[in-house]
Amino acid sequence: MSNYLHLVRWFFHPTAGVRSELPTTGVASLSERRRRRRALFFPATAAAETSATRRFPPIAPPASAPSGRSASMANQALIPSQPPGSMMRALPLRDLQARTTDAPLISAGRRSACGASSGAVYMEKARLRAFQREQATAKTCMVSSFATDFLEIRAKEPSVHVLVIPGNPGIVAFYKDFVEELYENLGGQASITERGRLFSLHEQIDHKVDFIEQEFQHSEQSLVLVGHSIGAYICLEIFKRLQKKVKLCVGLYPFLTLNKKSMKQSAIGYIARSSLLSKGVSSFVSFIGSLQASVTRGIVRRLLGPSWSVTAVEATCGHLLWYHTMRNVLFMAMTEFTKLSEEPDWNFISAKQDQIAFLFDVDDHWGPLAHLEEISKRAPGVALSVETEGHTHGYCCTEAGSFWAADYVANLIKTKF
DSSP, X not given: OHHHHTSSOOSSOOOTTTGGXXXXXXXXXXXXXXXXXXXXXXXXXXXXXXXXXXXXXXXXXXXXXXXXXXXXXXXXXOOTTSOTTOSOXXXXXXXXXXXXXXXXXXXXXXXXXXXXXOHHHHHHHHHHHTTTOOOOEEEEEEETTEEEEEEXXXXXSOSEEEEEEOOTTOOGGGGHHHHHHHHHHTTTOEEEEEEEOOSOHHHHHHHHHHHHHHHSTTOOSXXXXXXXXXXXXXXXXXXXXOTTTEEEEEEESOOOSOOTTOHHHHHHHHHHHOXXXXXXXXXXXXXXXXXXXHHHHHHHHHHHOTTXXXXXXXXXXXXXXXXXXXXXXXXXXXXXXXXXXXOOOHHHHHHTGGGEEEEEESSOSXXXXXXXXXXXXXXXXXXXXXXXXXXXXXXXXXXXXXXXXHHHHHHHHHHHO
């Protein structure tokens, strides 16, 4: 694995003085994080504290006390049924590379609960990485005579290509933080493309297969599919058609079949099936989008809550609040509900179970834990995990959720390859 991690040169160049201060092992303590913040914003005070520390060095811990990375692992509350190293932590890249020699993060046939990492760690990670994170590039290409928008970070010499399939409404801008963080956690060795387009579910699948055949027909790199919500179902359908090309299929908070117990799904389905209600909802949404930009942004902030990232708010205001976009969102939802009233293709999932992984949430009506139990019975070799960190189905709408999911996917890819 260490050789694999160094096959490709890093494609991004961290800002001097930022990454160099990150610890090489474990997660920094609270006092250490505070010291770094003071050094960043109050260099004179930090210099005085450093001088005092040199005059009065700290007392060494007893010989029996764990140190370094062992100390970090010792402070974790591991779940008994969980393999060592399964906790999803916001670790620096160098430590993520070091951890790849441990037991696999996600083991086939075993469910693991992922959580217990501090939200403060992710907040500091967001502040530190704001200076050096490689930026995803928005592009447009023609696929099957349709203009296709996508986000891309292309490594110079990639060893794997990750294709992210979004959930409905299929707006790529929502996944910008996730794509950039995933690229960084993979050490710049993977090219990552996030592809979005709005139409029916069947058209979505056909169009994405055409996109892969057009963009990667001469590529020798392995292809990893990462799908969110209905994107997980689309990934499985792509996997069926391109079995020689796809090496791993990951579903984040997957929507694979209807949840008949969900009142929310019933309400959405009722609106989507009614042309009158669909037009009414779309008109209301477009009215909000037609207001002055600052007013629209304020309404979106109030309706969606303060936890939404700037990226998600801008994506909502700039791409979602349009009449035809919302009509298409509801139309695709109608086609989703029609198709997903059927049972998943258990024969295919069972046949490819060692190449499939799913991440569920403890409270997600789109992918309830009952579906996880069913997968565990039908295809016990599928890598199943439950996220207990407190993120929601719309993880891509918050920085903390995007960073956490990127850590999960990056560690899974490193383990599988």
